[in-house]
Amino acid sequence: MLKAENLHCVYSSGLIKTVKNRAVSGVDLEIFPGETLAIVGESGCGKSTLAKMLVQQLAPSSGEVFFEGTKLTGMNWKNLRNFMGKIQLIPQNPDDVLDPKWTVERSVAEPFVLCGGFSREEISENVDALFAEVGLSVEHKPRYPHELSGGELQRVVIARALALKPELLVCDEATSMLDVSVQAFIVAVLKEIQKKRGLGLVFITHDLEAAKAVSDRVLVMYAGEIVEEGKDVFDSPLHPYTRALLDAVRYVSLDVVLQEDDRALPDDFLGCPYFRMCRERTGACKEPQKLRDVSGRLVRCWKV
Amino acid sequence: MSDVLLKVSGVSVSIPTGQGTVRAVDDAAFSIKKHEVFSLIGESGSGKSILGQAIIKLLPPNAVFSGKVELDGREISALSEKEMQKIRGKTVASIAQNPYLAMNPGLRVGTQVAEPMRAHLGLGKEDAKDRTRGALKYFDILPPEVREREYPFQYSGGMLQRAMVAMGTAADPELIIADEPTKGVDVLKRRNIAAIFQKVASEGCAFLLITHDVGFARAMSDRIAVNYCGQILEIAGKDEFFKEPLHPYSKALLDAVPERGMHPIPGSSPSMIDVPEGCRFHPRCPHKTKSCLSDPPVVEIDGRYVRCWLYA
Known part of the structure; x- marks a missing residue:
């Protein structure tokens, strides 16, 4: 359904002494209808940048995104608008995307108003249906964002994202700010909607257990690159980084405090991005690593 | 007793x-x-x-x-x-959720870590400095001679969290109250916080962990x-x-x-x-x-x- 080819994103800052920061480098991915793809990695590994590029909020430095065969990158925004409703982003913090001075009803109705062609009654019916779909009651409608709890706000954002019948939802850490019980509730809501509407779901998170619980396929990112991709990544991790992440989740070997990664590899370093932190590194890791297919799993490590 | x-x-x-x-x-x-x-x-x-x-x-x-x-x-x-002021920081220390909000941005980290020692243990400037360096070293903030002269904004989040634990444990408290130490922190950093806490706990300090993270509570x-x-x-x-x-x-x-x-x-x-x-x-x-x-x-x-x- 959605396909990304060789996506790169470079943030540069400073006018005279330009500092370039490779946030995402060379990501290829494909999402199929009705599938849940989890993207996991620590903070700062480029997950959110990737999400923004997938939903066309950010133009990639190079690379292309296709939606059902149509190239989205480089399209002018008039044509792009036709696709915007089909790919929706659910951000981490609902406060960032809801207008604090609008009632949540008005926020959810906004996509219909922007699209045009709906009468007032139709809009109100649609909004009611959306509220019911995400498990909010009618009494929530006239309230303002500050009057709702985090879980309720996240449901409002989901309702709005569903308004234009999207085919793909990209959830960028949509549950990581919430409590476990609320998290479970939001995930249940998303899963139910996915089942009913057959949507594709991209679930970006740093919580591996949550990723394992919701996803069909997992993609592990480190320093802007995919290091491992496949179906049962968590049962038999192959890349040393995936193993380190899993150990961290299960609190294995707590007697060692891991050294902080300053990630300041030289600009011309083309080898494995995990080189500094890896406990199994050798000289051969300084060579560029390719994603290789190891019995149906893509892994970026020559040792496997 | x-x-x-x-x-x-x-x-x-x-x-x-x-x-x-x-x-x-x-x-x-x-x-x-x-x-x-x-x-x-x-x-x-x-x-x-x-x-x-x-x-x-x-x-x-x-x-x-x-x-x-x-x-x-x-x-x-x-x-x-x-x-109460004599107890806080001495017998009971508290470690706040967000180290950037809890540390004074205008004071050097070394000064802040030394403060409980100076206030509660009555150490002089030089003694406190020695102990501060030892504490920073203990929590892997290296090199301590350089790091103690830096300000909180020069530290990374994980390192500042460790500095805060160093400050909390500076006067050898018997109990540490840690309020949501892992909120909004990714798995690797969370594991590191667990490792530091375990290190402190293994020296006999009691902890009251206030958390919504069930996995963290289970590990600790x-x-x-x-x-x-x-x-x-x-x-x-x-x-x-x-x-x-x-x-x-x-x-x-x-x-x-x-x-x-x-x-x-x-x-x-x-x-x-x-x-x-x-x-x-x-x-x-x-x-x-x-x-x-x-x-x-x-x-x-x-x-x-x-x-x-x-x-x-």
Whole structure:
């Protein structure tokens, strides 16, 4: 359904002494209808940048995104608008995307108003249906964002994202700010909607257990690159980084405090991005690593 | 003296607000033994942070406190602010959630880490400096001679968190209260915080961990208390608790954890102003009966405490 080819994103800052920061480098991915793809990695590994590029909020430095065969990158925004409703982003913090001075009803109705062609009654019916779909009651409608709890706000954002019948939802850490019980509730809501509407779901998170619980396929990112991709990544991790992440989740070997990664590899370093932190590194890791297919799993490590 | 370090009995805190009185803590009772890691778990807004603040008397000025807090057999809830200052940082240290907000941005980290030693141990400038360097080194903040002269903004988040732990442990406290140490932190950093805490705990310091992260509590603690809507519903040893939680809310909470399949708890948390009558969990409880409409008793079963009619 959605396909990304060789996506790169470079943030540069400073006018005279330009500092370039490779946030995402060379990501290829494909999402199929009705599938849940989890993207996991620590903070700062480029997950959110990737999400923004997938939903066309950010133009990639190079690379292309296709939606059902149509190239989205480089399209002018008039044509792009036709696709915007089909790919929706659910951000981490609902406060960032809801207008604090609008009632949540008005926020959810906004996509219909922007699209045009709906009468007032139709809009109100649609909004009611959306509220019911995400498990909010009618009494929530006239309230303002500050009057709702985090879980309720996240449901409002989901309702709005569903308004234009999207085919793909990209959830960028949509549950990581919430409590476990609320998290479970939001995930249940998303899963139910996915089942009913057959949507594709991209679930970006740093919580591996949550990723394992919701996803069909997992993609592990480190320093802007995919290091491992496949179906049962968590049962038999192959890349040393995936193993380190899993150990961290299960609190294995707590007697060692891991050294902080300053990630300041030289600009011309083309080898494995995990080189500094890896406990199994050798000289051969300084060579560029390719994603290789190891019995149906893509892994970026020559040792496997 | 017995091996009980902190004893909290019948503590209630209510906070008057414009919409009504928030009963943030209701009849909390527990004790922490020496060298014990005790976790208080619960959802946001269940009053667990307020309980932590009540213990060291750092409540908001309009909060109404009642009950008794004993530290090493001495009642500290009745102490004056001046006497309390001698305890905070010395016997009981607290580690705040966000190190960037908790550290003074305008003071060098070394100065801040040395402060509890200077104030409580009466060390001179040079002695404190030596000890600060030792503490920074102990927590892998290297090289200490350079790092002690830097300001908080020059530190990375994880390193500053470690500096804060160094500051908290500077005067060799007997108890550390850590409020949500892992909120908004990714798995690798969370693991590192766990590793540091374990390092401190292994030297005999007791911990009160206030957290909503069930996995973290499981990895760290000896005993666990479950807080819901201002009340402690269950207190149990870690192993028994994770093997077989007694209270229906504990069961539901554990089932909501990703490892156990993320089953949501039906309904939503009640407002703290208009709390349900009787058992506070009864509107969402699958086992509710008529008796749940009156206040449930705290029942003791094999050293575990549970506030539920099911076991009465």
